Amino acid sequence: MSDLTITALRFGFLLLLWVLIFSIVSAMRRDLMVGRKAASGAPTAREVRKNPDLAEAPPQPVKQQARQLVVVEGPLKGTTLPLAASPVLLGRAQEATLVLEDDYASGRHARLFPQGSRWFIEDLGSTNGTYLADQQLTRALPVEPGVPVRIGKTVIELRP
C-alpha cells in the first residue's frame, strides 16, 4: 500500500476516534435534556426569560416546620422526641434514636432525615416495610406534619 494511503488512513482513524467521542457526547446531551423542555413539562429558564407569563408562581412561604416526633399508636404511644437538625434512626436496635419496643419492627428499620426545610423518611431494607399514609415506601419520601408513618404496629407523626 502506498505511503499516501497509509497517511490518509492514519489521520482518518484519529478522526474516527473523535467522531465516536462527539457522537457519544451528543447522545448524552440529548439524554440529559439540556436546553429542551424537560419531561416534566416545566418551562426552561430561556423560555421564561422570553415569556415571563410562563414562570410559575413563587413557591409558597416555608410551611410550619416539624419540631417534634410523636408516637400515636403502638407500645410506645404518647412518646415524643424533639427533632433537631440531625437524622433519626428508628428501629428495635439499642443504638436507634427511637428504640421501638415492637416485635414487628426490624433492628434498623427506617431513618428520618432533614433536607432543606422538610423531613424525609427512608426504609432501611426492613423485613415488614415502612408505610407512609398507607403506601409502602420504595424510596425516600418527604413527610408532611400530621401524616402517619407506620412501622410494624407503631404509628408516628411529625408535629410542628
Next chain:
Amino acid sequence: MSQLSTAVKPRRNVELALLVLALAVGIGANMMVGVDKEKAFDSDFWFQSSLLAVAALAFHGVLRFRAKYADPVMLPLVVALNGLGLAMIHRLDPPGADTGNNQLRWTLIAMAVAIAVIWFLKDHRILRRFTFISLAASALLLVLPLVPGISAGEILGARVWIRLGPMTFQPGEVAKITLAIFFAGYLSSNRDLILLAGRKLGPLQFPRFKDMGPMIAAWLVSIGVLIFQRDLGSSVLFFGLFIVMIYVATSRISWVVIGLALILGGGFVASRVFSHVEQRINGWLNAFTPEVYENGSRQVIQGLFGMANGGLVGTGLGQGRPDLVPFANSDMIIASLGEELGLIGIFAIVLMYLLLVTRGFRAALGTRDAFGKLLACGLSFAVALQCFVVIGGVTRLIPLTGLTTPFLAAGGSSLLANWIIVGLLLLISHTARGPVDTTPLPPSKGADTTGIDTPTEAVKQA
C-alpha cells in the same frame, strides 16, 4: 438523596448506532496495525474482528431484552476501549505468540459473565442481602494467592496470582467488586450511626469503634494481605475505595482529610520499611539518573521516549516501536497507544474513560435506593482511580504501581472484573432511568442473609 429526572425512554437504537461506530474504531484499529506489513487482513484479523462484533451485538441484544432502560453510551464506550486494547495487543505479538487471541478469549468470557450478571441478577438491590458474605468473599479472594497449592508463586515480585488449570488468575481484581458491595451494604444501613454516635475531638467527629469495626476489619484485611503480597497498586485502590464510599455515605469532608493524611503517612512509612516501595519512589523521583535507569526506571523512561516520539498525531498504528518498552502490551499499553496514536489519540482514550465514569455517577444520581447509589459511586470510582494510578504512573506524574489499565491491558482477570463492573453499572442505570418501580423488593427466600435487619419475628399472617 438528590434525584434528577430524565424522560423515560429506552434509547436502545442510539446504543446500536454508537455500538456500530465503536466496533468501527476497534476493528479499524485492528486493520491499521498490519496495514503497512501487508498483513492487514490475515486470519487473526478476521477471527478477532468477527468474534468481537458478534459478542458486542449479542450483549446489545441482551440489553434490549433484559434491561432496556440501561444507559445507552456505556456499552459502546467499553467496546471501543476493549477493541483498541485488542488491536494493540495483536499488533505487539511477536511472530508465533498468541497474546492477541488469548485476550480475545478472555474478552468473550468476560462479556459472557457480564451478560449472565444482567440476565440472572435483574435487580441490584438483591446484592444488599450479601453484605457480609461479600466481606468474607473478599477476604477469601485476597488470601487465596498466599495459600500453597493454588498459589502461582511469586511472579514479577508480587504474589497475587493463583493457578486454575492451565491459566493464572488474579483474584484481587474480583475482590474490588465484592468489597464495594460490602461497603455499600454496610454503609447504607449504618451511616447514621457512624455520623451521629461518637465523640467530638476538636472540629472532627470520630465514630464509636463498635460501629466502625467491620469497616476497619475490611480495611485491615485488604491492606494487610496486600503488604504480604507486595501489590502496592491494589492497596492504593482498596484504600481509595474505602475513603470515597465512606465520604459519599456520610458527606463528611473529614474522612477525605484523614484518608489523605493516612495515605501520605503510610506511603512514607512503607517507603522506609519495604524495599520494593522505596525502589518505586526512587525510580519515580530520580528516573533519569543512569544508575536508577539501569535497575528500575527503564520501563517508564522508554515509555516516555516512545510517547515523545509519537508527538501530537502519533506515528500511526503499526508504525512505531512500542515493543522496545518492557511489558508494552500490559502495564505500559497507554505508552504504546500514546506513541502510535499521539496526544490526540491518547486524549480521546482518556476522554472515553471520563465519559464512562460520569455515566456511572449519573446512574448513582438517578437510582432511588441508597445501596444502589453507594454501589454505583464505588464501582465508578474504582475505574476512575485505576485509570489515574496507571496513566499517572506511565506519564510519571506519580510512582508507577502495578495496576491494570481497565479494558485495554492484556490480562484476563482485569478484563473479567471490569466487565462485571460494567454489567452492574448497566443494571443500576436500568433502574435509575426506567419508570419508577413501586413494587417493594420481593422478600428473600429462605433464611435472611443480611444479618443486620433480622427481626425476632416476621409477620405471620399475610
